[in-house]
Amino acid sequence: MEALDGDRLFTDADTELERDFWLKKPRWTLEQAIAISFGRDPRYVNWTTVEPYASSSNHAYEYYKRRLIVLDTHAEGYLPDPIPSAEFIRWTLRINLHCDVGEYELYGHAPPSWPPSVPMQSTPTARPDALQTDPKLTDLLRQTQAECARLEARVQQLEQELELAEEQRVMKAPERSALTMLVYAMARGLYGYDPSRLKGDATSKILRALDRFDLSLDEKTIRKYLRQAHNEVQKLKPRENQD
Template sequence: MATTLSGTKALEWLLQRWHHCDPYEYLIQRKFPDYNAVRYAPISLFDIGGSAYDDREKRLKEVKSFRAELKAKPLKEIETLYDEEQERERQEWAAEAEREERQRFFNQPEAKADFAHWSKVTYWTLDEAIALAFGRAPEAVKWENVKGYVTDSPFAKRYARVRDLALRAKNCKQLFDPTPPSLFLPWARRNEIDVAPELVKGVEARGVVIADWKDCYDKLNEQAKKLSEQQDELTANCTKLTAERDALKRQVEEAKSAATVHPIHESERDSLLRMVLGMAMTHYKYEPGAPRKAATGEKRGSIPLDLGRLGLTLDADTVRKFLKEAEDRFAEILANPRKH
């Protein structure tokens, strides 16, 4: 990952670029870092010794030769050299910024956290929790001694960002100060804040469940909602089936009553068989012509068992007989239902 400049270093680098708007002057100063010191003559000859004077004259000749060399190059080549040298200078500034960052107190070995200790404590202050999340020792790395580096240090800037999120979460009662690890770590995970793996491992080793309780609540709430919808659907189906059963019961009672009052005529028998066969096919999946028919069997959901539960006991053979009679009587209709 390329090192980037921040804060004061970035400003210094930009100022350097602004001062070197002349590409020839810029390239000369990059090749001869002491150019500004030798380009201007001393106020008097007494200000410079003999050997120093000779060195200055020699350097000025070198500068003059290099300038002539640059002036002889095509403008396109000068632009390329200028861009390459600027990038090289930027990398030098970035490397210097990275060296300074490594030397700061919060990046020293003694600033590393003792996870074996801090994973055992019952609670952390928010400042301790933030330092631990970065893998730093809360005893050494505190906001009071970090905030002065926010302008120049990438670490301090990240620390400030996480601290800002934590304080806002505290104001909204998502976090507390102090806060237990079981609350802070899930909050950090939910907000995509990197936490030192050693800290998470140490806390989990103590039997602490690191779970996002809000996320768990939302999932359980969604499951409860789905179960409620399924229950409503089952209740509606049960109500519908009960109504159909009651309708069938009334039809059977009416048919039974009609049969006891007067003999069934051929046309009435024909209508009754039509009705029985139609209900058997519609509600009991009776399939004419099938070798085995669940509708007339002894298992749950069959016509004989449903009639028995209603107190209208009728053996399976009788049911089969009437259905077979209806099936034979209306075989032509069943074979070509659209013609009738």
């Protein structure tokens, strides 16, 4: 393939992503993933071919910025290399980074449209080129974007940890039902609990039993959970035939 300039690397049909090949791969290297996120073939669009145009082409400059975000996030330990293809796509969605490949495409659906609704300019705009005139601004942009990506990844990690903790905290329904039946049977069989009586000596017996093992509950709490156990057990009992 003939050598292409910075803009044509991102617009020429020869560099378009070969979806039938790349979207079937379970993992991509991060360098491959960056090119794929632009809908370009990593064999033709990569840092080696893009770098010479990073200060003269908006397409190449966008590639440069995205590459900094990806590599900085990898350095923080939040993006593995290589990375599962679906995981990379989900990451771009979480940080609101346009990706030409939708996650659903990995399962054979039609590709989303590209370019995005506000396309990149094919020629340099009048903005000062941060790569040439203000390296401090470029570095600040890189640090800010990397920090946003790092924080987003940390939020996701905390959400996953919270979800796991909640799953461990909340007892599954069958386990809860079994424990309820066990406690209810012991309360009735060992301590004489009678749900038809508003007050009885079962509560005081349970209090004394708790005290023997250095455990503490008040009478109100005991009565509350005994009533709840009774109500739940009634729901668990098989219904009589109505024939």
